[in-house]
Amino acid sequence: MKHLLSTADLSRAEAIDLLDVAEEMSRATAREVKKLPVLRGLTVVNLFFEDSTRTRISFEAAAKRLSADVINFAAKGSSVSKGESLQDTAQTLSAMGADGVVIRHAGSGAPHRLASAGWIDAPVVNAGDGTHEHPTQALLDAFTLRRVLNGKPASGAATGTEGAGLDGARVAIVGDVLHSRVARSNVHLLTTLGARVVLIAPPTLLPVGVGSWDCEVAYDFDEALAEHDFDAVMMLRVQAERMHAAFFPTEREYARRWGMTDARAAALGPECAIMHPGPMNRGFEISAAAADSPRAVVLDQVANGVSVRMAVLYRLLTAQTAAGSGTEGEA
Amino acid sequence: MRDTTLIRGAQLPDGTTGDVAVAAGRIVEPAALGTPDAVVDAAGLIALPGFVDMHTHLREPGREDAETVLTGSQSAAAGGFTAVHAMANTSPVADTAGVVEQVFRLGLAAGYTEVRPVGAVTVGLAGSQLAELGAMADSQAAVRVFSDDGHCVHDPLVMRRALEYVKSFDGIIAQHAQEPRLTEGAQMNEGAVSAELGLPGWPAVAEESIIARDVLLAEHVGSRLHVCHVSTAGSVDLIRWAKSRGIRVTAEVTPHHLVLTDERVRSFDPVFKVNPPLRRAEDVEALRAGLLDGTIDVIGTDHAPHPAEHKCAEWTAAAMGMVGMETAAAVVLEAMRDTEFSFADLARVMSTRPAEITGLSAHGSLAVGAPANLVLLDPDAPHTVEPAAHLTKGRNNPFGGTTLHARITDTFLYGRRVLAEGALAAPRPESGAAAWSV
Secondary structure (H helix, E strand, C coil): CCCECCHHHCCHHHHHHHHHHHHHHHHHCCCCCCCCCCCCCCEEEEEECCCCHHHHHHHHHHHHHCCCEEEEEECCCCCHHHCCCHHHHHHHHHHCCCCEEEEEECCCCHHHHHHHCCCCCCCEEEEEECCCECHHHHHHHHHHHHHHHCCCCCCCCCCCCCCCCCCCCEEEEECCCCCCHHHHHHHHHHHHCCCEEEEECCHHHCCCCHHHCCCEEECCHHHHHHHCCCCEEEECCCCHHHHHCCCCCCHHHHHHHHCECHHHHHHCCCCCEEECCCCCCECCCECHHHHHCCCECHHHHHHHHHHHHHHHHHHHHCCCCCCCCCCCCCC | CCCCEEEEEEECCCCCEEEEEEECCEEECHHHCCCCCEEEECCCCEEEECEEEEEECCCCCCCCCCCCHHHHHHHHHHHCEEEEEECCCCCCCCCCHHHHHHHHHHHHHHCCCEEEECECCEHHHCCCCECCHHHHHHCCCCCCEECCCCCCCCCHHHHHHHHHHHHHHCCEEEECCCCCHHHCCCCEECCHHHHHHCCCEECHHHHHHHHHHHHHHHHHHCCCEEECCCCCHHHHHHHHHHHHCCCCEEEEECCHHHCCCHHHHHHCCHHHCCCCCCCCHHHHHHHHHHHHHCCCCEECCCECCCCHHHHCCCHHHCCCCECCCCCHHHHHHHHCCCCCCCHHHHHHHHHHHHHHHHCCCCCCCCCCCCECCEEEEECCCCEECCHHHCCCCCCCCCCCCCEECCEEEEEEECCEEEEECCEECCCCCCCCCCCCCC
């Protein structure tokens, strides 16, 4: 694994290895001295072409806990018409000696281009590209789910999940699948780890071609909840700009039909977790009571994000692969 | 006779082998030639009427960094094109007699291919007000093909009026069929691959709905319609249906849509970004079948050079378009390899039909007496495509690095050998002349 661009590229063994390393990281950071010296002297660049304070801070914390130096590069606008090109930016960073590049970009595929165009040699981590993928989000979701499924605390230091997948788990992903990089990464990763995913959305917010994905698709949230005994229900954020583009009639109708309302939250199975990649639109795709209920693991997801990103940076920047984790597809 | 050339032992489109004689810019009986000034040994080569491209972007005026009429003409000669139509989306737009005459004169001065400007249908390609089509038709450039290519004439009333209006000078509207609302922000074909890659999709229906509307409009007003770069199986069906009803519609396909599919987008390499987008394998099959049975009349390259900085970008920021004149014939032969497609078919779709549709009577024929616009093609010359060696300024050829088997060796433009044994030769400049002639 030279880069982390898409969860579709991860084998089951590679994914489990990353989750296991993330478990080690969560134990290490529970200690009094949170810092590990493993990336000392290396420089990680957070190259953010799109605002995302949460993801950037999470990567920054992860790199710093591994003792790497961190440069934050916020580049607004990327096309030729808007000034500096991706190529120039990449080559500038390369000349400054970046050992790893974490990229967030509004255009799907930009991290692939950065990794494959020959502009730089450093490993590239996709921190979210357009409506394509957000692999570290899916990894932190899988990490959180693995904890929940094994009856462990949803975040913090724990032991006993090492080597496990998500076999047999049933996960609903609800909402704007069409524009969601989180959904795409999760469908690949959760399925690779043995879970069954059900996408629940209005037909307007499902991509044409979703039928070829390795998951089930449902339009009716209540029917799907009645039919499946979900281990987790993941609510997706609906971006404000969708609300006026004829994807659904009104916010209220959306909330009634596809929102995690109080009634739906109350009807979930006793062990079912509520997940959300954040930031939440309270009262819209998720009710305040559902968001604040004990079954919500939203803040655990955030906490686990740092451990998972530590694991990813560690594996990529030290070019270490655990024995037996499978190296096919390595560049 | 003066300026005589004997092309000896070429295979002709009908499969026979024979000599082609050229004198004073025309094809003559070999027996009438006497001792030729030059002899071209064409053993193993195919002689075809010079290709006519209904769809190129030569970028001048305005984007001379991407292409000029001269470099585009040279690229055309290297691809075997003796006439090319230059689309109107220049800067300024070719929507006045002045601009089309400028492009026409630049073509005459370059002397590597007959450049026929396409006039814009609407002022500034904006889709609302008809450009002065009559003035462009009456100009020195004698425009007969009109297109807002790059933009769709989406307003049905404007399209109807344009179709009707050009009847007065036997013009034709070449439509870029793309419903704008259905393709806002579109980045690639909408389907299984776009769903996975998370790139905004470009549905086939956005093309097909416009074609359906336009063939019905053409039927209603009895006008000629040409459909640019057909890319979907549904479009082929619609055009087949329209032709069966006697509607005067002609259609074009690009070489790249006959070969490449949207699977290529998985690389996120913008060399595969093009409008209309690369479609599915089923569409490629339907396009090949349509070309074979005549539903699709012509090959149009949609040659669209871009400067490197517009392609060396992330997918979503990169420009759409591919260069294609220099590899067009070879790619078409490659695409049609496993079919009945013959060299006579190649002559039909790349020369005779486009010359007929656009009214270029000096092209499309190897008959005695016709202007000597012809090309020699080596069908067995395997080579790797090297965009860096192209004569076009554009390096955005999606076939770079692949092996093609056919190669253009010679191009004769009104009797002048402007491409000789694969190398560019002296042009046939017509500076001062008002029109192309022998």
